[in-house]
Amino acid sequence: MPEIKVGLIGGGGIAGAHIRGYREHTDRIRVTAVADAVEGTAVARGKELGATSYVDYRRMLETEELDAVDICLPHHLHRDAIVAAAEAGKHVLCEKPLCLTADEAADVRKAVQDNGVTLMCAHNQLFLPAVAKAKELLEAGTIGTVYEVRTTDSFYNDFDPSTMGWRASSRTSGGGELIDTGYHPTYLMLHLAGGQPVEATAMLSTHRLKFMEGEDSAQVLIRFDNGVVGQMVTSWAYQPAASTERFSAVGELGALHSDGTSVTVRLRSGETQTIDAEPVDTFVAEIGHFADSLLAKTRPIHTEQEGIAVLGILLAAYEGARNKTIAPVLQLS
Numbered sequence: 001m002p003e004i005k006v007g008l009i010g011g012g013g014i015a016g017a018h019i020r021g022y023r024e025h026t027d028r029i030r031v032t033a034v035a036d037a038v039e040g041t042a043v044a045r046g047k048e049l050g051a052t053s054y055v056d057y058r059r060m061l062e063t064e065e066l067d068a069v070d071i072c073l074p075h076h077l078h079r080d081a082i083v084a085a086a087e088a089g090k091h092v093l094c095e096k097p098l099c100l101t102a103d104e105a106a107d108v109r110k111a112v113q114d115n116g117v118t119l120m121c122a123h124n125q126l127f128l129p130a131v132a133k134a135k136e137l138l139e140a141g142t143i144g145t146v147y148e149v150r151t152t153d154s155f156y157n158d159f160d161p162s163t164m165g166w167r168a169s170s171r172t173s174g175g176g177e178l179i180d181t182g183y184h185p186t187y188l189m190l191h192l193a194g195g196q197p198v199e200a201t202a203m204l205s206t207h208r209l210k211f212m213e214g215e216d217s218a219q220v221l222i223r224f225d226n227g228v229v230g231q232m233v234t235s236w237a238y239q240p241a242a243s244t245e246r247f248s249a250v251g252e253l254g255a256l257h258s259d260g261t262s263v264t265v266r267l268r269s270g271e272t273q274t275i276d277a278e279p280v281d282t283f284v285a286e287i288g289h290f291a292d293s294l295l296a297k298t299r300p301i302h303t304e305q306e307g308i309a310v311l312g313i314l315l316a317a318y319e320g321a322r323n324k325t326i327a328p329v330l331q332l333s
Contacts, residue, residue: 004029004294007064007090009057009081010072011036011045014095018070018122019049021287029291033064057081061088068294071095075179076172079104082119086111092119093290096183098307100174102315102330105308109332112304120290120300121307123187127285129277130258134192134247142265143251149193150231151185151247154217157236161211168212176214178204179314182234185247186220187302187310192249195226197313197329201320207237220317221326308332 006022008015008031022031031049035057036042046053054060061069061084068091071081079099085092092112098121099108112119125131138146159167166172173180190197200222204215217235224230233240248257254267264274293300312330319327 002028002295004067004291005032005065006030007032007057007060007066007069008034008045008049008051008072009060009069009085010074010077011041012038013072015045015070015072017283018072018287020281021284022049024281024284025288025291028295029287031070033060033066035060058084061085061090066090068093068290074166074172075100075174076166079107082108083111086115086117086119089115089117091117091294093122094119094307095122096187096307096310097174097179097314098304098311100179100311102332105311105330106332109304109308118294118300119304119307120293121187121302121304121310122286123184123302123306124282124286125184125188126191126301127280127282127289128260129280130260130263131188131191131247133263133275133277134249134256134258137256137263137265138192138194138249142253143249143256143267144253146194146226146228146249146251148229148231148250149189149247150245150249151189151192152233152240152244153181153185153246154233154235154238154240154244155181156239157209157216159209159212159236164212170213173214175314175318176204176206176212177216177234177236178202178214178218178220178317181236182218182220182232183310183314185232185234186313187306188247189222189230189232190306190309190313191302192247193222193224193226193228193230195224195228197222197309197316198225199223199326199328200313200316201326202317204318204321205237207235209236218317218321220313222313222317
């Protein structure tokens with residue numbers, strides 16, 4: 001089996017989770033070069049991975065024989081790295097969010113399409129077995145026509161001004177918690193709703209992390225073109241109540257809900273079933289799926305198409321919160 005050679009762009013933070021994935025799939029994908037603007041980080045990651053180190057990813061793209069890149073940069077740097085990689089003919093795995101604005105999304109889509117490369121969004125929670133089972137049940141019509149989907153991703157975050165770094169600034173993060181951790185329940189909702197988002201609004205709050213520019217919590221409402229209405233709660237300020245589901249869906253025949261480790265279906269007929277799922281490292285599964293998609297030349301589970309749809313939801317939510325309206329979701333033809 002041919003080996004996919006990957007250039008890692010950004011060696012801090014989330015890169016460590018991605019590296020776990022590469023270590024589990026050395027039979028078909030490997031990091032052969034790493035670039036980080038902090039020379040010490042680049043050198044350390046290079047030694048760790050047996051890879052060539054760079055402080056400039058553009059130089060890496062010019063010099064190395066790579067098949068793909070894995071972008072693990074701060075949010076505001078994603079668009080430029082995606083465009084540079086696509087123009088160099090490299091496939092792309094990019095951490096969330098895909099990018100930050102409608103103009104950036106248009107640039108990303110054009111670069112990917114014009115250069116014929118594959119872009120996969122690093123939406124790791126899609127690889128939870130409970131999510132895959134729920135999607136299977138929904139597509140099989142187990143609960144009939146779906147009316148409502150709810151997702152939650154809240155936890156007590158111990159950020160303080162000395163540890164928050166670039167996330168404290170709306171300019172570099174793109175907003176606050178909603179476009180960061182809130183990105184996860186947004187792409188999960190998109191996946192489960194099975195339609196295209198058309199409008200959204202939100203209530204944003206800063207309950208506890210008052211030193212940051214953006215919100216630390218958000219409640220979002222979303223309407224999809226298939227009639228599904230989505231409700232989402234996400235926060236860095238607090239743990240949710242113990243009875244809160246990770247995700248749920250309600251339809252004409254009943255409902256399903258999950259804590260992320262199992263899926264329970266309760267039908268109006270009285271039938272109840274709980275399906276347990278074995279835990280997995282979602283980042284390991286994500287890297288394996290990226291490798292399989294490139295080797296088989298198949299579509300990844302989420303490409304720039306879904307990444308732009310998720311961004312559209314978030315931008316509409318921010319607009320709705322700002323103007324106290326229900327805002328249309330970005331649509332790129």
